[in-house]
Amino acid sequence: MIQYIIRRVLLFIPTLFFITIVTFSISRLAPGDPAELKAGVGGEGTMRGGQQLNEQMIQQIRAMWNLDKPIWFWTIFTDEKDATGHTKPLMERLTFKWNGTDNQYVLWVRNLLRMDFGKSFQDNRPVLDKMLERMPITIFMSLISIILAYLIAIPLGIYSATHKDTTLDKVSTVTLFVLYSIPQFWIATMAIIFFGGGDFFAWFPNAGIHSMSVSPDDPWMTRTLDLLWHMILPIATTTYLSFAYLSRQMRGSMLEVIRQDYIRTARAKGLSEKVVVYKHALRNSLIPIITIVAYILPALISGSIVIEYIFTIPGIGKLAFEALTARDYPVIMAEFTLSSVLTLVGLLLADLLYSVVDPRIAFSKKSN
Numbered sequence: 001m002i003q004y005i006i007r008r009v010l011l012f013i014p015t016l017f018f019i020t021i022v023t024f025s026i027s028r029l030a031p032g033d034p035a036e037l038k039a040g041v042g043g044e045g046t047m048r049g050g051q052q053l054n055e056q057m058i059q060q061i062r063a064m065w066n067l068d069k070p071i072w073f074w075t076i077f078t079d080e081k082d083a084t085g086h087t088k089p090l091m092e093r094l095t096f097k098w099n100g101t102d103n104q105y106v107l108w109v110r111n112l113l114r115m116d117f118g119k120s121f122q123d124n125r126p127v128l129d130k131m132l133e134r135m136p137i138t139i140f141m142s143l144i145s146i147i148l149a150y151l152i153a154i155p156l157g158i159y160s161a162t163h164k165d166t167t168l169d170k171v172s173t174v175t176l177f178v179l180y181s182i183p184q185f186w187i188a189t190m191a192i193i194f195f196g197g198g199d200f201f202a203w204f205p206n207a208g209i210h211s212m213s214v215s216p217d218d219p220w221m222t223r224t225l226d227l228l229w230h231m232i233l234p235i236a237t238t239t240y241l242s243f244a245y246l247s248r249q250m251r252g253s254m255l256e257v258i259r260q261d262y263i264r265t266a267r268a269k270g271l272s273e274k275v276v277v278y279k280h281a282l283r284n285s286l287i288p289i290i291t292i293v294a295y296i297l298p299a300l301i302s303g304s305i306v307i308e309y310i311f312t313i314p315g316i317g318k319l320a321f322e323a324l325t326a327r328d329y330p331v332i333m334a335e336f337t338l339s340s341v342l343t344l345v346g347l348l349l350a351d352l353l354y355s356v357v358d359p360r361i362a363f364s365k366k367s368n
Contacts, residue, residue: 015344020105024108026336028071030327030329034329035065038061067104069102073103073105073106076096077090078093117131117334118334120330120331122323133314134315134318137313138316141231141234142238144231146242148239152247154246154247157246158251158277158285161250162258162273176244180248184307187237188311192311195233205230209227209230209313209314210230211230234307238307249292250285250289253285256285263281290350291350304316305317
């Protein structure tokens with residue numbers, strides 16, 4: 001098992017290398033000059049609106065962010081202009097120049113390895129500090145949602161499969177398909193209208209993570225209960241989509257397994273239905289559910305964007321949305337990199353769980 005884990009971790013290296021190239025390329029292909037964009041954003045350490053920035057100031061910003069260095073190891077096309085100021089045709093600008101390791105990509109990766117994601121364009125704060133501030137509430141909300149989704153989906157999927165075509169199975173199938181087809185933002189809006197003090201009941205808060213009446217000096221139990229009260233609507237909105245999908249996957253997988261010959265043999269031996277289902281069928285039915293783990297971890301960030309924005313939760317998803325609207329490239333690159341790493345970790349976790357559920361599934365066999 002240790003050798004298997006080491007081999008899977010070593011596979012991270014070329015994958016991460018490719019991810020850094022994609023992330024860096026996307027950021028550099030984005031329209032606009034980051035230095036000019038920085039100059040036009042008000043905040044600590046920036047020029048305020050209305051003040052004319054000169055070229056010298058912009059060049060200083062470029063030098064500070066290493067934007068004055070070559071982008072890649074080599075340059076193929078130059079941006080030379082003719083006497084009239086127009087850019088020369090593509091073929092006339094074709095050239096090749098080796099830039100060495102003193103380029104923007106190498107400097108960015110070097111800082112990335114030191115967990116230095118740079119400074120935000122919006123407030124000049126380190127990106128890592130901003131992400132660490134926002135991450136706990138997102139992880140808390142997502143983990144609770146994932147646990148609830150699995151706790152509801154697996155028993156419901158097993159029951160639907162073992163009681164196929166019963167009234168409850170038909171009702172749950174229709175209900176879950178309807179839930180799965182409804183957009184998450186619409187459910188969130190309806191939850192606020194009906195239960196968040198919109199037009200009907202004011203049972204739960206509809207924004208933020210703490211009440212105005214609760215201060216940091218209050219007992220931790222008071223603050224925790226207040227936090228949970230604020231999280232009910234966001235977590236319920238996040239969970240319904242996951243458990244609707246998971247329960248359908250669990251039902252389909254269980255139905256396929258209980259039709260196998262070894263299940264019929266187990267029943268023919270006189271084993272009880274509980275033993276057949278929970279001891280012989282459940283383990284193999286979990287394999288498709290484990291596969292979904294690989295997609296859940298990156299969803300800690302991407303899946304929370306809509307919910308955190310609607311419920312005004314200061315999490316990592318809301319930070320990503322704010323960075324996208326403000327073209328805060330360092331934050332966007334950091335979140336994209338983090339999401340990619342979480343995807344790799346999810347794939348590794350899924351492979352390890354495969355081996356736990358079914359030892360016959362080995363990495364070498366899957367490679368073949």
